[in-house]
Amino acid sequence: MEDAIVLRDLVVDRGRRRVLHGISCAVPRGVVAGLLGPSGSGKTTLMRAVVGVQTVGGGTVTVLGRPAGSTDLRRRVGYLTQAPSVYADLTVRENARYFAALHGRSRADADRAVADVGLSAAAGQLVGTLSGGQRSRASLACALVGEPELIVLDEPTVGQDPVLRADLWGRFHELAASGVTLLVSSHVMDEASRCDRLLLIREGRLIADDTPDAVRAAAGVSDLDEAFLRLIRASEAGSAVAAGAVGTGGEAS
Amino acid sequence: MNPRILAVTTGRILRQLRHDRRTVALLLVVPALLLTLVYYMYADQPAPPGGVSTFDRIALVMLGFFPFVIMFLVTSIAMLRERTNGTLERLLTTPLAKADLLFGYGIAFGLAGAVQATVASALAYWVFDLNTAGGSELVIMIAALNAVLAVALGLFCSAFARTEFQAVQFMPVVVAPQLLLCGLFVPRDEMAGWLQAVSDVLPLSYAVEALQEVGAHAEPTGTMWRDLTVVVGATVLALVLAAATLRRRSG
Ligand SMILES: Nc1ncnc2c1ncn2[C@@H]1O[C@H](COP(=O)(O)OP(=O)(O)O)[C@@H](O)[C@H]1O
Ligand SMILES: [Mg+2]
Numbered sequence: 001m002e003d004a005i006v007l008r009d010l011v012v013d014r015g016r017r018r019v020l021h022g023i024s025c026a027v028p029r030g031v032v033a034g035l036l037g038p039s040g041s042g043k044t045t046l047m048r049a050v051v052g053v054q055t056v057g058g059g060t061v062t063v064l065g066r067p068a069g070s071t072d073l074r075r076r077v078g079y080l081t082q083a084p085s086v087y088a089d090l091t092v093r094e095n096a097r098y099f100a101a102l103h104g105r106s107r108a109d110a111d112r113a114v115a116d117v118g119l120s121a122a123a124g125q126l127v128g129t130l131s132g133g134q135r136s137r138a139s140l141a142c143a144l145v146g147e148p149e150l151i152v153l154d155e156p157t158v159g160q161d162p163v164l165r166a167d168l169w170g171r172f173h174e175l176a177a178s179g180v181t182l183l184v185s186s187h188v189m190d191e192a193s194r195c196d197r198l199l200l201i202r203e204g205r206l207i208a209d210d211t212p213d214a215v216r217a218a219a220g221v222s223d224l225d226e227a228f229l230r231l232i233r234a235s236e237a238g239s240a241v242a243a244g245a246v247g248t249g250g251e252a253s
Numbered sequence: 254m255n256p257r258i259l260a261v262t263t264g265r266i267l268r269q270l271r272h273d274r275r276t277v278a279l280l281l282v283v284p285a286l287l288l289t290l291v292y293y294m295y296a297d298q299p300a301p302p303g304g305v306s307t308f309d310r311i312a313l314v315m316l317g318f319f320p321f322v323i324m325f326l327v328t329s330i331a332m333l334r335e336r337t338n339g340t341l342e343r344l345l346t347t348p349l350a351k352a353d354l355l356f357g358y359g360i361a362f363g364l365a366g367a368v369q370a371t372v373a374s375a376l377a378y379w380v381f382d383l384n385t386a387g388g389s390e391l392v393i394m395i396a397a398l399n400a401v402l403a404v405a406l407g408l409f410c411s412a413f414a415r416t417e418f419q420a421v422q423f424m425p426v427v428v429a430p431q432l433l434l435c436g437l438f439v440p441r442d443e444m445a446g447w448l449q450a451v452s453d454v455l456p457l458s459y460a461v462e463a464l465q466e467v468g469a470h471a472e473p474t475g476t477m478w479r480d481l482t483v484v485v486g487a488t489v490l491a492l493v494l495a496a497a498t499l500r501r502r503s504g
Binding site for chain 2: 013014015051052053054055069074075077079081083084085086087088089090094098099101102103104126142146
């Protein structure tokens with residue numbers, strides 16, 4: 001089956017600065033792909049390009065076989081923005097039901113999505129009165145509720161307690177097992193080991209695109225954090241090493 | 254546009270309003286208080302011989318003006334919040350069409366404006382004995398159209414504000430000239446030519462003329478219908494401009 005996401009030489013400029021420098025990669029269907037990199041490395045920008053809200057300077061973004069941003073993709077792709085984007089003056093349940101209705105889903109679907117993110121007890125509470133972590137889970141429920149084929153989640157687990165974080169990752173893998181593709185960003189490396197595939201991005205360039213095991217093997221260490229450090233050093237040491245180690249696509253465009 | 258999505262979007266906007274009890278109370282009470290104020294201001298002023306009393310003249314225009322100014326403010330801020338909270342960007346990644354959102358606001362706040370005008374009219378007619386030759390239902394209809402016009406202008410103007418402070422500044426810019434030049438303070442045909450020309454391109458002038466037609470004639474007049482057509486045309490124009498400010502892609 002065709003890949004869920006294919007980027008070819010993706011270039012993005014934001015505010016007169018080049019933020020993504022020709023990224024090429026492919027994410028197969030039915031996996032949890034982690035997009036990891038430090039703050040400011042371009043994760044959000046890349047995700048915006050995938051959901052089709054980012055003006056692109058060059059290259060192509062193909063999502064579920066169609067150009068990113070195509071009309072029919074809007075019912076097939078779910079997007080969680082980094083800052084929670086839910087209505088503060090509605091309850092959790094009302095938010096979920098609204099986004100469910102936009103996707104033609106029922107109230108029961110909405111209530112299930114609220115339960116899936118562990119917010120059943122707060123379902124009747126106004127989002128404006130929730131804690132930061134709860135608010136981002138309310139936003140997550142609204143991204144999951146449409147039962148999309150591709151789910152793009154920008155730092156969904158930031159600020160969540162460890163038990164909930166484990167639950168959420170469990171839920172992501174259940175979804176992937178049912179054929180859904182997830183692209184999940186994080187700036188915390190310890191989440192990398194939970195992903196089926198890793199995209200490591202730094203300063204707008206991809207420095208690794210592989211499974212966690214292959215990344216460990218390439219770097220020759222078992223600790224992913226350490227492995228990333230070595231890959232970064234290697235990519236800085238010379239473009240030849242970087243081109244050999246990973247799929248940055250060679251010549252910059 | 255999709256009727257189901259339009260309906261749930263309208264419902265969502267009204268639900269947000271309903272959660273804000275204080276705003277709902279202000280929407281209904283403030284016009285009543287201001288009408289009361291105007292009533293007592295002019296209570297002892299003799300009516301001009303053979304003419305309409307000053308209260309009747311002012312109250313009639315106020316009934317159309319409240320929904321205009323208040324719905325403009327409410328919409329600019331609500332839409333600005335959609336833009337700054339990221340909900341707009343998120344909505345535009347869902348099957349929602351731009352028209353679903355724009356018409357959703359138009360219907361929701363148009364209804365709110367109609368309710369506001371109905372309450373204010375009830376007070377004006379029953380308590381303060383407002384006299385109009387034409388029926389109160391025409392007054393309410395014109396007020397509701399004014400509300401929708403204000404929503405359309407608010408949706409458009411919200412694109413030019415980054416903060417709520419800025420959005421509030423658009424009220425004097427958009428609303429004050431329309432109020433000053435609408436014919437309430439100085440009849441339009443007694444203004445200097447260039448002021449008349451400005452007044453001619455401001456939609457509120459037509460809404461006010463339509464109200465004055467209802468005040469003076471028992472039956473709806475051709476002038477009133479023409480004026481309302483202009484108001485609706487201005488609304489459509491503002492909605493089209495507002496749609497142009499909703500970009501699915503941004504830098
Ligand atoms: N709206 C914007 N205008 C200009 N530059 C931006 C904008 N948003 C982000 N950037 C810049 O783009 C780079 C990548 O940002 P981002 O994609 O948000 O990174 P990340 O999500 O990995 O933290 C940063 O240097 C940031 O300053
Ligand atoms: Mg980010």
